[in-house]
Amino acid sequence: MALNPKLQIIAPWRFWDLNSRKKLVAFAKEHNIPIPTTKKNPYSSDENLLHISFEGGILEDPWNEPEEGMFKLSVSPENAPDVPTYIEMDFEQGNPVAINGERLGPVELLTELNRLGGENGIGRLDMVENRFVGMKSRGVYETPGGFILREAHRDLETITMDREILRIRDSLVPEYSKLIYNGFWFAPEMALLQKTMDESQKTVNGTVRLKLYKGNCIPVGRKSDNSLYSEAHATFEEDAVYDQADAGGFIRLNSLRLQIQALNRK
Template sequence: MSQSHTAVTPSVNKVVLAYSGGLDTSAIVPWLRETYDCEVIAFVADVGQGDEELEGIEAKALKSGASACYIVDLKDKFVNELIAPAMQAGCIYEEQYLLGTALARPVIAEAQVQVALEVGADAVCHGCTGKGNDQVRFESTFAALAPHLTVIAPWREWDMRSRQDLLNYLAERNIKTTASATKIYSRDANLWHISHEGGELEDPWNAPTDQVWTLSVSPQQAPDTTEVVDLTFDAGILTHVNGSAMTQTEALVALNSLGAAHGVGRIDIVENRLVGMKSRGCYETPGGAIWYQGLRGLEELVHDRPCQRLRHQLGQQLADVLYDGQWFTPVREALLAAVAVLAQKLTGTVRLGLYKGNITVLGRKSPFTLYSEAFATFEEDEVYQQKDAAGFIRLFSLSSRIRALKQGGLQ
């Protein structure tokens, strides 16, 4: 197949490719060598996608034509520097999506740049399509951290348009791949979630079949009894699961297992992409859903209404920053500074019940609780004079009273 290159080809000597070992990046390695006559170094980010995806990946990259393959373990960095502050802020995109793909991109792209600088590369490359959000996320990071690097995006340059085109391209070069033309779904997995797109999901009227979900059991097949989980936080940092001290990475692994067994964390959403189109995807975030609900339950106990609303506003703003690939910006720094102040009170334990896809807060306690049984009780108390409410209501409704006097109420 002839590969056209419409733009003027920049001079590139060495390029670092974000490599997954899948069909796209397997084809990109020889394409880069042929198109740019350059050395290709594969960069693999381990963000918890699983041993199955990483097994044999270095050998695969070298057989495709890469001169070297760097596999970088980013799991702890991903959890501690991206997931944890996002959860402190209560980040959620369009009321459902816990940003599993978006959260991983800053740490992946940053590490790719670091490898490029270490090996003296003059270019970086990604396999994102021209329709998605990830191209913006990767390239915005490249621009913020190493604007001198040339960015190569093959899907915006080559004339291949289908999986079959890529398979033919590799076959012509005798490069083996485990991919096939019958693959239905496009998936992205990391320690936080797995996403599913394509197949029957491209019609929003179609319900996802059982073949879509790969991480969790269906709520219908989940156990018939509630599983109780205790989460303990210190200033918004997850420190214990069921009383056992854990790192945040260990805690996430444990919560993923618990949540998946009870079918929690599944969503089916039609979301607004940054590039202007809508896309339909199914996401599984079992551990993340538990983590998120735990902090929300604790927040209700320790924050007053202004703080709670501010935290929700900050969470929405930070979700947009993450979704739009603007992590390496002053806006993100400012948002996280404010989030850190509010997170100081997010200390305590929340008890959650997992049952057939649902997460219910069963109990919560904190040294910073603002709840007072003495004030809230329906029984007799000595701290709240109910007659004082009359003056409060009169002042609170004063503007309505004045408007009615001036304009007339019901006639």
């Protein structure tokens, strides 16, 4: 409606006498509407490039473990290969642009990550969510490519983003996520947040090496021309760039308020 205020809401579930999944399945069968939901596979599933979500059936009881036959994008970690898969991902201003040196468009890149992640049992998520309308709902997800993307992106940020920018950005993530989850992508507050997110990503350029193994996506290396990591400063060996004696003044200044409180207690 932010794009077209004249849109009408058409929702047969709410207007007709279709107030249960059983009635919806019967309606679809009567009118030859193809749906994946059957007595054997009673789950409601929504699928797109980023993920598949499963709800309903035995999943309505949060104690029940999902059945293995339900999953479509991934093998179970137990059945994943015994040998890890290594990949390298390139990013430009926070956006993934290549896998193993091959530049790919967004659709092709995520499709390939879904394949790689799915083969290694990566990206399954079982959670109980807090819905916008107030109820809790159990959902099971498959998002192999999304999981790999997140791990790689967050890892590259550790060497390319200033500490305080990263802290402020992370403090905004819950609000950013809430707006997306609740459908406010085109709201003005979202536009404001997006500008901040884009600004934070200008230095997030580089490559991350990842190990995919039995449900795990493990960053094992990262490099960037924008890296803020200085081996000369971080070394545990003898160096000429960091004066260890500076720590004394640092400790005294940061503990001053605590010393005053301790004196006051006495």
